[in-house]
Amino acid sequence: MYPNWILRRAYLTPHRTGLTFENESWTFEQIKQISIKRTYQLAGLGINHRQRIAVLGPSKPSLIFIMYACMHLQCEMVMLNRKLSKSELQYQIEDSQVEMVLVEDEDAHLLPANTNHLLFSKILESAEEAVEISEEWPSNQTTTIMYTSGTTGFPKGVRQTVENHQSSAVSSVLNIGLSHDDVWLCAVPLFHISGFSILVRSLLYGNEVKLYQKFDQDGAVRDISEGSVTHMSVVAVILGRILQGLEEKQLKASPRFKVMLPGGGPVPVNYLERAHKLGLAVCQTYGMTETSSQTATLSNADALRKIGSVGKPLFFNQIKILDATSPRTEGEILIRGPHVTPGYIGRFAERSSTINGWLHTGDIGYFDEEGYLYVVDRRSDLIISGGENVYPAEVENVLMGHPAVREAGVCGIEHEVWGQVPVAFVVLKHDVTEEELIAFCKEKLAKYKIPKQFYVVQALPRNASNKLMRRKLKELMN
Template identity: 65%
Template sequence: MYPNWILQRAYLTPLRSALTYEGQTWTFQELNELSMKRARQLTALGIKQKDRIAIMGPSTTGLVVMIYACMHLQCEMVMLNRRLSRSEIAYQLEDSEAVTVLVADEDAEKIPTNTLSYHLFSTVENSFEQVVDIAKEWTLTQTTSIMYTSGTTGFPKGVRQTVGNHQASATASVLNLGLQADDTWLCAVPLFHISGFSILVRSLLYGNKVQLYENFDADAIAQNIIEGAATYMSVVAVTLERILHALEQRNALASPQFKMLLAGGGPVPKDYLTRASALNLAVAQTYGMTETSSQTATLASEDAMQKIGSAGKPLFFNQIKISEPNAQGEGEICIRGPHVTPGYIGRFAQKSSTIEGWLHTGDIGYMDEDGYLFVVDRRADLIISGGENIYPAEIENVLLAHSAVQEAGVCGMDHPQWGQVPIAFVVLKEQISIELLHAFCQLKLAKYKVPKEIIVIDELPRNGANKLLRRKLVELLPSDI
């Protein structure tokens, strides 16, 4: 058995600053008291311990307290991405079989109209309280969070992350980065993503403060880095570039107190690393996924220029191997360790997450002679746009649902701001305007998944088995888009 993280942290360092948001700061003791109250209010509304519930809201103190309240109740939290469309959210609610939804008032309109049960944050916060016995200990196998990741079939998979997964990830990270009592994590990534959620976990386990931003604000974050008010931050390439630009515009350097930017969600361009170095800004490239509760490998900042393009070495408890490598040593990246998910829920509940203990990522990569991981392609067809993973099959399934579309294929096109954007190719059964197809996609998909362009062609490239060859779609991209 392991201690309830929130109770234990409030016991060990009650008066230490835990969270800062919009100029206000809460201690660990205050967050514990608020979340205990919220747990009693949730209980009064009929939510039972260990229920599976869904949560959606912006990254604010209200969401943090609601998450901690659900942790106190040992609920399995389905973290809903508030950028998704109603139909995408409806799928996750149906697949997860969550008993209710806790939703921030400003996000109420995003909840599908046929949702049977949901509670606004304001309803919970103004509810009566009911006594509940908060567990002082948790088991390693207890599911804490569930996050949906797009599947290669086009159907998102609900990934379970346990107490043990999160603890192993946080422990491996701290063994890599080190720990000081005054460290502060600047969090400008959504809390519904594994990158944001893991920052909260690390805060509870390390006793460090989180500087929380509801939205990414390059100017405010640059000022924070200049002043040294934070020590660590997680970014993707597109947000890293915005921070670099903001610092360069001010002709300012990062404070010596700011230690590291952890960059995930795809490779970091060499130019960004060079610019960061000129600003005294250390950048550590990382590799991880929802199934591994954040980082699996991290490149030390001192190796950034010598091992450009590498995601580094596996963290202390983690193992990486390359399955069935070709002559160049490239093969599927496989991961083993205590941070790997035990499995999925819903339609993929019977699918094993590992084969003989190894998670087969579908990503292609190689290890160099020094043991550094290089990711060649994040899944054969995966599109990474602004750090968000987009599977072509998911967009294709939406397009194929339209009566005018006979066939659909999607690939990624390089984009100077977002890294990549999705481009769709369609074979039509009947004439329809591109504008109507775009409007159809906007109803069914998150904004970042909507194809940048939809191109009508006579036939899609396929192999002898009639399988779509998405890699050939790239060759069909017009030069003028």
Template identity: 60%
Template sequence: MVPNWLLQRSMLTPERIALSFESESWTFKEVNDKALILAKKLTENGVKQQQSRVAIYASSNPEIIWMMYACMYLQCEMVLLNLRLTEKELAYQIEDAQVDFLLVEDALVGKLPVTEVPVFRFNAINASSERDFPLVSEWNDDQTMTIMYTSGTTGFPKGVRQTVGNHVSSATSSVYNMGLVVGDCWLCTMPLFHISGFSMLAKSLLHGVEIKLFPKFNVKEIVNELVAGTVTRMSVVSVTLERILSELEARNAKVSPKFLTMLAGGGPVPIDYLKRAIQLNLKVAQTYGMTETSSQTATLSSVDALRKLGSAGKALFFNQIRIDGAEKAFDQGEILIRGSHVTPGYIGRFADKPSQVNGWLHSGDIGYLDDEGYLYVVDRRSDLIISGGENIYPAEIENVLISHEAVHEAGVCGVDDDRWGQVPNAFVVLKKEVNVQELLGYCREQLAKYKVPHKIHIVNELPRNGSNKLLRRKLNDLLIKE
């Protein structure tokens, strides 16, 4: 059993700032009061305490947070819908999750598919009357709190259950690793429907820290905060980290010493980015996690940043990592994970699929542990290119291309080939004009012949998901558009 997060936090630190957005801010007491009133309104509209499963479809603003917190009060299972999904993808998730209600931001109602599920607009809920419900002061560890669908690298996306205990374990391991200081404040630009965004809400309530919420990624405003030292922590993926670095370099500015940690996840971070960050006083901690692990599994401490450049660090306190089939340090294989942060299972189509085998989650990622137990993530197993019997990891080629001064972003995927089975093709977004032959020559200098892209395609942008993670499986679609 764990205490009701909202009740406990509003009792412990009622006057501490919980959330700031644009020019407004709210204390933990104000947040709690808003959530409680909204929970009563949801009850009046038929949402049943500890019984209903609701889908929430909204952008990153205070309204979605009040709605999530109201659902926490009612102990509803929340299915968090990605704003970048197509109508068909939304229809699949709504049907697969068998939700009882859809709670939707008014401006987004037109993007929903036709459905028989009752749809409640935020404004209508806010305008409704209230009905009391019995307050619960304790929650069960194994109670499902959130459900998030995986990106669906192959086949149908899976609805991942994340329990109260999963979120508590993740947030606790995180604070054991990073520490907690007076005035801690998370700058949140990650979508709140994504585990990186939601995990900040969990940390806010469990650790009693402020979230400074941005509706979207605005690099100039974000760098203003980093330079001024008004925030202490932030989560990014490679593409957003690079934009921050470029903006800092363009200003000839460095990050305030008050800023403590930038967690970089969503896939391997190019070494070049990490080196640039060091020059700008930006403390980047590469981290490794996934939807099935309620955010972080391993994180590299700032103390080891230079010594273990490119590593995702060691498993956090409650977590374990091993490499499937590895007999010694540096042997590559699938990353397996065990811990109280790992999902107990899935819903819908994959409800019968076990999330663990003999207690271990099979991540689908390829990596290795060095002789000191530090994790290095090589690539996604599903993105692996097998060319003439040789294994080629796209991230290795992308790292080389990104280190070229003219390349802004790079993505690599396998393309079918009659002779080799598959060959690597690269897609690059440029910073400035460059000849493709120059880029190929640059690759030949640093890569084995079989790893050099057979073709390099210049594109305007790369396909990414709602959290800006590169979708390599969609790179081939760019070939069709050429």
């Protein structure tokens, strides 16, 4: 059993600021009181202990208080990505078999028709019904469920337990250290593991979260240069914008700012060199939804000495390379530890998340002679666009649903802003315009998953087993 993080933190440091947003702030005691009120209001509307509930909304305090109320009720929270299309959201809602979707009013239009939902405004207006709030949570209790695209084209609902989140947070703090006045700037979505893990760290560490509804370049540059924040999680494209902003304003990172933690793909060498000149400590990380955020991190001291590495496994985590017997031998990256998901839900509920205790990531990497991990290829077919994962199979499935498309192949090409963007190669049954294909994709895919270019080809490259060889698709561009 582990303590209820919200109650325990409010008991330990009730008057310490736990959250700021725009011009408002809340202490941990206030956060507790509001979350308990929301718990009672949800109970008054028929939301019971341990139900599976989906939540959807922008990164605002109102979303945090609703999520904390669900945690008090020990509900399993399905974290819906507000960037998805109605079709994608419908799949997740149906696959997870949630009993209710709790949605911020401004996002209600994102839901598919006939979705069973409660608006935040209705929750705030409802009568309260006192219910028991446990002071302890079982370690194996599922706290969150986040969907990650799968190589089959069907997203998988990944379970993250109390122990998963807590182990991840403890491993992280053993690596980066802790001060009572640390402030984490959160400009990543709360429905992502990167965003939610910041909230978990705040409750466990007793640190303030400065929340942005969305990334604000000028605000981040100001906060980092003035030292009003000490930590920030980013993807490479956001790091690039911060570096640009600091350079344009001829500013440097405040000595009080401790570390920038980029994830979601490799950081360009140029970024690391520029950050070093600006006094901005950058620690590249490696992790995924199945590992409840970071599983390895490169220290800032090694950033330039070990360019391209994602560092060493965090304290409680183990990483090995499948079948590797010596340094620099490439193979699949396997991960083991208390931060690894116990499994999936929905159509993948019967699939084990591990083999003999090890999570098979599908990523290819190697260790050097000093034990530093290098990721050579993040899931060979995976496209990482602005930190978002795009699986070609998912996009191909949508394209082949168009009556004019006989076959489709998707791969990523380099992009100076987003790192990578998807492009599509299609074999047609009859003529169709690019505009028609884009409009079709918009109905079923998030914007970042829509191919930025379409190439009409006579045939797709396939091997003897008729399997699509995506790595050869780029050759068709010439």
